[in-house]
Amino acid sequence: MNFIHFIVPWLQMTELTLCIESPELKSRLRAAALLMQASVHELSLIDLLGKRSLPAHWLLVDQGLEQLGDLIEHFKAQGRKPETQIIRFIEKPWQEYVYHDIPIFASIVHPANPLAAVHVLEKLIRTKPFRSGKKPLPNSNLGPYSDEFVRSQPMRHAVSQLQRLKQLPIDTVLLGPTGAGKDTAARWLHAHSGVKGEFVHVNCAALPEQLFEAEVFGVMAGAFTGAQKDRPGKLELAHNGTLYLDEIDSLPLSCQAKLLNALQYRGAIRLGGHVFYNSVFRVIASTKTKLETLVEQNRFREDLHFRLSVSQVRIPALAERLEDIIPLYCHFLNDVAAQFKLEVPKLDLEDTDELLSRPWPGNVRELHAFAQRHVMGLGEPCTVPGSEAPAGLKQRLLAFEKAVLIQTLHAHRGCARLASESLGIPLHSLYYRMKRFDLLEKNGNHSDDKATQCS
Ligand SMILES: Nc1ncnc2c1ncn2[C@@H]1O[C@H](COP(=O)(O)OP(=O)(O)OP(=O)(O)O)[C@@H](O)[C@H]1O
Known part of the structure; x- marks a missing residue:
C-alpha cells in the first residue's frame, strides 16, 4: 500500500x-x-x-x-x-x-x-526515454547474470543459488552441459567472493595422468629429468583464492585418490619434496555428468563426491532457457558489433522464431558464435531483412576477406604476427590489408611487442 x-x-x-x-x-x-x-x-x-x-x-x-x-x-x-x-x-x-x-x-x-x-x-x-523501438540495448557493462537476460525460471533459480553461495567459503560443484556457463559461474563466484587470492584453473580433461602431481602439487628441482627449478603447484597458487577443477568428471580414478587427500588436508607435498605445505582455498568443480551417476558406474570415488558436493548448482542448458535466448543474443550482437565497429544487424520475427526453435547443443557458446557470424555476415544464421549481399563479385570478395581477417585476428586475440602466420601471408601484407579495411584500431595493439608476447 x-x-x-x-x-x-x-x-x-x-x-x-x-x-x-x-x-x-x-x-x-x-x-x-x-x-x-x-x-x-x-x-x-x-x-x-x-x-x-x-x-x-x-x-x-x-x-x-x-x-x-x-x-x-x-x-x-x-x-x-x-x-x-x-x-x-x-x-x-x-x-x-x-x-x-x-x-x-x-x-x-x-x-x-x-x-x-x-x-x-x-x-x-x-524513466522516459526507456527504450526505443529500434535501438538495441546498450549492454557493454552487463554482468553475466544481469536481469536483462536472466528471465527464465531455471536460470533464475541457478542465479539465486549462486548469489547465496558467493560469499560462503564452501566447496561447490557446478553441473551442466558443455557451453552452458559453468566456467562463467565459477569465475563469477570467485570475483564476488571477496577473497584476495587468485582464481586457479585446472583443466582435468587436458591434464595427463603422469603430470597430475607435478601440476597440482608442485615440483622440487631434480624430482625428474627436466625438473630444473622448483615449481609451485596449482594448490599453492590458489592460496586464499579459488581452485577451479574444470571437468572433474574426466579425472582418472588414480588421480582422484591423490586429490581427495589434498582436499581433505588442504595441502600437499611437492613432487620430489619432503615438506607438507598448507593452502587455504575454496574448491569449485565443474562436471557435465552428475557425480552420483559416475559413482554408480564406479567411475568416480564416492568419498571425493561427498567431499566436493557440499553445495551443487545446476547450470541449465540453453534449450531450457527459452526466455533468455533473445535477450542474450541481442547482448552478443551488440558486444560483437561494438568490438569490431560493425553495424548491429536487425532482427525480425523469423529470426527470433529460428533462434527459439534451434536445439543449441553447444548452448551459450554456440549462441555466441552464431551472433559473431551474424554480425560479420558469415553464413547467414537467420534471414536478415535489409542486409542483402553486396551487389558485385568484387564487393562480395572484399566483404569476405574483411570477415576472414576479423575472425582470424579475433581467434589470435589481436596478435598480428600469429594471424599473419595462420593466414599464410607476410606480416606487412596483413598490416596493409588491416589498414585498407580500417581494422588497425579495432584490434588494439598490433605492435611487434605484442607479436613477440604472443609467441
Ligand atoms: N550468462 C552468460 N552471459 C554471457 N556469456 C555467457 C554466459 N554464460 C556463458 N557465456 C559465454 O558462453 C561461452 C561458454 O561458457 P563457459 O565456458 O562458461 O561454459 P562451460 O559450461 O564452462 O563450457 P565447457 O563445459 O565446454 O567448458 C563463453 O564464451 C561465455 O562467455
Missing part, C-alpha cells in the same frame, strides 16, 4: 488511452488505472482510426504490428506527427526485440495483476 500512496499523486496527472482487445488485459489495466487515479479513455482501433489526432499522452495498445502500422500511417497521412507515446502489451518477452519502424515507446509483457501493471507503467512513464 505504501507504494501506491507514493506514486498516486504523481500519476493522477496522467492521461491514458486504452486500445486493448484482450478483455482480461483490459480489465487489469482498468483496475490499474483506478489504483493510479489516472484519467482513462477507452477506444477501439476503429474509433482511433476515425480520429484526426491521437487522443491522450499515453496510448496503451495490444494490437499486432500491422494494425499499429496502419494507425501510425493514418496519423502521418493527416499531416500530424503523433506525439503520443505508445506502450504496447505483448504476449512473449522476445517480441520486444523485434525491430520495426513503428515508434513504440516501450513494450510490456502482459502484467499478471493490476498492481504489477501500475508498477510497470509508473516505471516506464518516469
